[in-house]
Amino acid sequence: MRGADLKRLLLCTDLDRTLLPNGIEPESPGARACFDRVARRHDVALAYVSGRSRALVEQAMAEFDLPRPQFVISDVGSTIYRIDPAAWQRWEAWDGSIGADWQGLSCGDLRRLLGALPGLNPQEEVKQNRHKLSYYADPEVDADALLDGMRTRLEADGIKANLVWSMEMPGRRGLLDILPSSAGKLQAIRFLMLRSGFGLRNTLFAGDSGNDLDVMLSEIPSVLVANADAPTKEQAAKAQNDALYVATGGYLGMNGNYSAGIIEGIAHFWPEIDAWLRGPGREG
Ligand SMILES: [Mg+2]
Numbered sequence: 256m257r258g259a260d261l262k263r264l265l266l267c268t269d270l271d272r273t274l275l276p277n278g279i280e281p282e283s284p285g286a287r288a289c290f291d292r293v294a295r296r297h298d299v300a301l302a303y304v305s306g307r308s309r310a311l312v313e314q315a316m317a318e319f320d321l322p323r324p325q326f327v328i329s330d331v332g333s334t335i336y337r338i339d340p341a342a343w344q345r346w347e348a349w350d351g352s353i354g355a356d357w358q359g360l361s362c363g364d365l366r367r368l369l370g371a372l373p374g375l376n377p378q379e380e381v382k383q384n385r386h387k388l389s390y391y392a393d394p395e396v397d398a399d400a401l402l403d404g405m406r407t408r409l410e411a412d413g414i415k416a417n418l419v420w421s422m423e424m425p426g427r428r429g430l431l432d433i434l435p436s437s438a439g440k441l442q443a444i445r446f447l448m449l450r451s452g453f454g455l456r457n458t459l460f461a462g463d464s465g466n467d468l469d470v471m472l473s474e475i476p477s478v479l480v481a482n483a484d485a486p487t488k489e490q491a492a493k494a495q496n497d498a499l500y501v502a503t504g505g506y507l508g509m510n511g512n513y514s515a516g517i518i519e520g521i522a523h524f525w526p527e528i529d530a531w532l533r534g535p536g537r538e539g
Pocket of ligand 1: 269270271272273463464536
């Protein structure tokens, strides 16, 4: 660590189909190299914010040769790690702050309490974590009825939960994540900002889909990458949120998809980095 200026800008980004070009849209050549240069600036602290577990975040970092971040918010915001050159340190204070919602139970306890559930199958062990219990749902399941039933069931046991529902592409299986009610991407980013001394003027979030929306509709400056799906773009447009920028492409001749969209958002919110990216000197 090189002093306070290292923490001047907190750059938070989702991984799948935001930083990782693993969607159907093309990636601009050179976009990830450009992101890498920004992420390596001494005044930028990088945070990955993902539904993935730590093991699957590490797998993505290796596969796509991503820069090492200072923070990782994994498991849909139910785990936070501080990363130093030698190790990943689990931020236990975050677990402590969200654990009371589940009455101190962990994922395995909650799974035993719920027992067998019709239409739901537990996800692989690598996708479960202390404060995240995840299921696959049959493709034909009535999601509203399932979520209502789950809410009633958890409330009866005194469990306060945040139920995060999404659809798997291309399989169209339902994905249900059960988290403590005070956990989630937005809540975890707020915790990180507060504990690490970042405010709204020096934080940026980038995302692409439904489970990023709570952050993008909040007061936190955010960018929606151009390859986002149509329903997410519609919701973003409806929100008329000044803190949300939707990437369109065209910046530095790039298409606004994935990391090009993140860079476009960085340039929109941080003029100093815009000037640096456009300028001849890129030593940072
Ligand atoms: Mg994503």
